[in-house]
Amino acid sequence: MSTRHHPVLLNESVQALRAELGGIFVDATLGGGGHTEKILEAHPDNIVIGIDRDAQAISRAKKRLAKYSDRVIYVHAPFSSIESVVREHTNGKVNGILADLGVSSDQIEDRERGFSFMQDGPLDMRMDSSTQKTSAASLLAEASEDEIEYWLREYGEERFARKIAHAIVKQRRFGQLLRTTQLADLVDRTISRGGAGGRHPATRTFQAFRIAVNRELDEASMLLECAPRLLAENGRLAVISFHSLEDRLVKNSFRNEARSADFVNLYKKGIKPSLDEVNSNIRSRSARLRVLSQESN
Ligand SMILES: C[S@@+](CC[C@H](N)C(=O)[O-])C[C@H]1O[C@@H](n2cnc3c(N)ncnc32)[C@H](O)[C@@H]1O
Incomplete structure (x- = not known):
């Protein structure tokens, strides 16, 4: 089981972390291990604490990063617990933290996980089915x-x-929605020709329920609350978001942190992928990287 995920804004984010200077880093969204691999390559002494709430992602990353096994600490947990994870494995401070939010291609392309309206599968969408009860x-x-x-x-x-909420509740009289294609077809019938802007009409619906199932915005808020205070002097927090809701959270949080003398919000508008990257990986088109820098301790 190897990863099919292409890391987004790879060079930009690892440079932003200044991984070439050496240190302890947290990859809060290990996924297929693409960013972690680049951080490990940047300096022979770098250590990465790789967090993911998806056990399958951790297995895939372990395989990819096998040759670095003595420099990676794997943690199967939600990143909202970053503070206790860092406390357990370090002296309480790290040199950089990366969060590449959302889901990976490995998760989307696995029909059994239920993230995709393109393939039929159980309507699940949980990132961690071992601890999350509600699909x-x-x-x-x-x-x-x-x-x-x-x-x-x-x-x-x-x-x-x-309209969509009403259609879903009406549909329940005839039985539970159990499959991804049932939901996708229902949305298609309900808002067809309603102008989804060239995208599949169910795109926004699937994003909405995925965020609700995984409480993604709460998770991101908790991470943004804790992470700055885990940075060592001159440490960096780099966050890649994929939609405006997440990006707004990151932007507002960094702006607030930068009101104190301890932090600088490095790129006010964030960094977007190059045209080359967008052409070679369409998933990157909506990505935006924001970077917060710790300036004194
Ligand atoms: C976009 S992928 C990361 C890809 C990775 N940077 C790479 O290069 O392969 C996001 C990953 O974060 C994980 N994830 C999302 N929300 C999480 C959370 N709240 N806690 C821990 N992991 C989370 C997902 O399970 C997924 O594997």
Whole structure:
């Protein structure tokens, strides 16, 4: 089981971390291990604490990073627990923290995980099925119409939120939505020709329920709250986001941190992938990297 994920903004993010200076780094979203590998290559003494809430991601990364096994500490946990993870494995401070938010291609392309409206699979969407009890199917079976509408509007920025929520609740009379294609077809029927801007009509719906199932914005907020205070002097926090909701959280958090003399928000507008990268990896098109630098201790 090897990874199919292409790391996004790879050089830009590892340079931002100044990994070539050597140190202890946290990769809060280990995934297929692409960014961690680059950090390990940047200096022979670099150590990476690789966190992922997906056990399959950790197995894949272990395989890829086998030759660096003495310099990687693998942690199967949500990154909201970063503070206790860092405390357990270090003196409490690290030189850099990277978070490459969202899901990996390995997760999206595995139909059994239920993240994709392109392939039929169980409507699951959990990043960690060993600790998360609620799949997308059970969430949608139990939620009220108002809750479903809220997720669609807030997490999917879906302008047909009310219509889709109503259709989902109406559909429940005929049985539970259990498959990805059932949900994708329902959305397609409900808002067809409604102007999804060239994208599949269910794109925003799937994003919304994935964020709700995994409480992604809460997780990101907790990470942003803790991570700056785990940085050693001149340490860097680099965060890559993939949609405007996440990016807004990161932007506001870095702006607030930079009000104190301890931190500098390095690129006010963030860094976007080059045209070459977008052409070779379409998934990178919406990515944005923001970097916070610790300036004194
Ligand atoms: C975009 S991928 C990272 C890819 C990685 N940078 C690479 O180069 O292969 C995001 C990863 O973060 C993990 N993840 C997402 N949210 C998480 C959270 N709250 N806690 C821990 N891991 C999380 C996902 O399981 C996924 O493997």
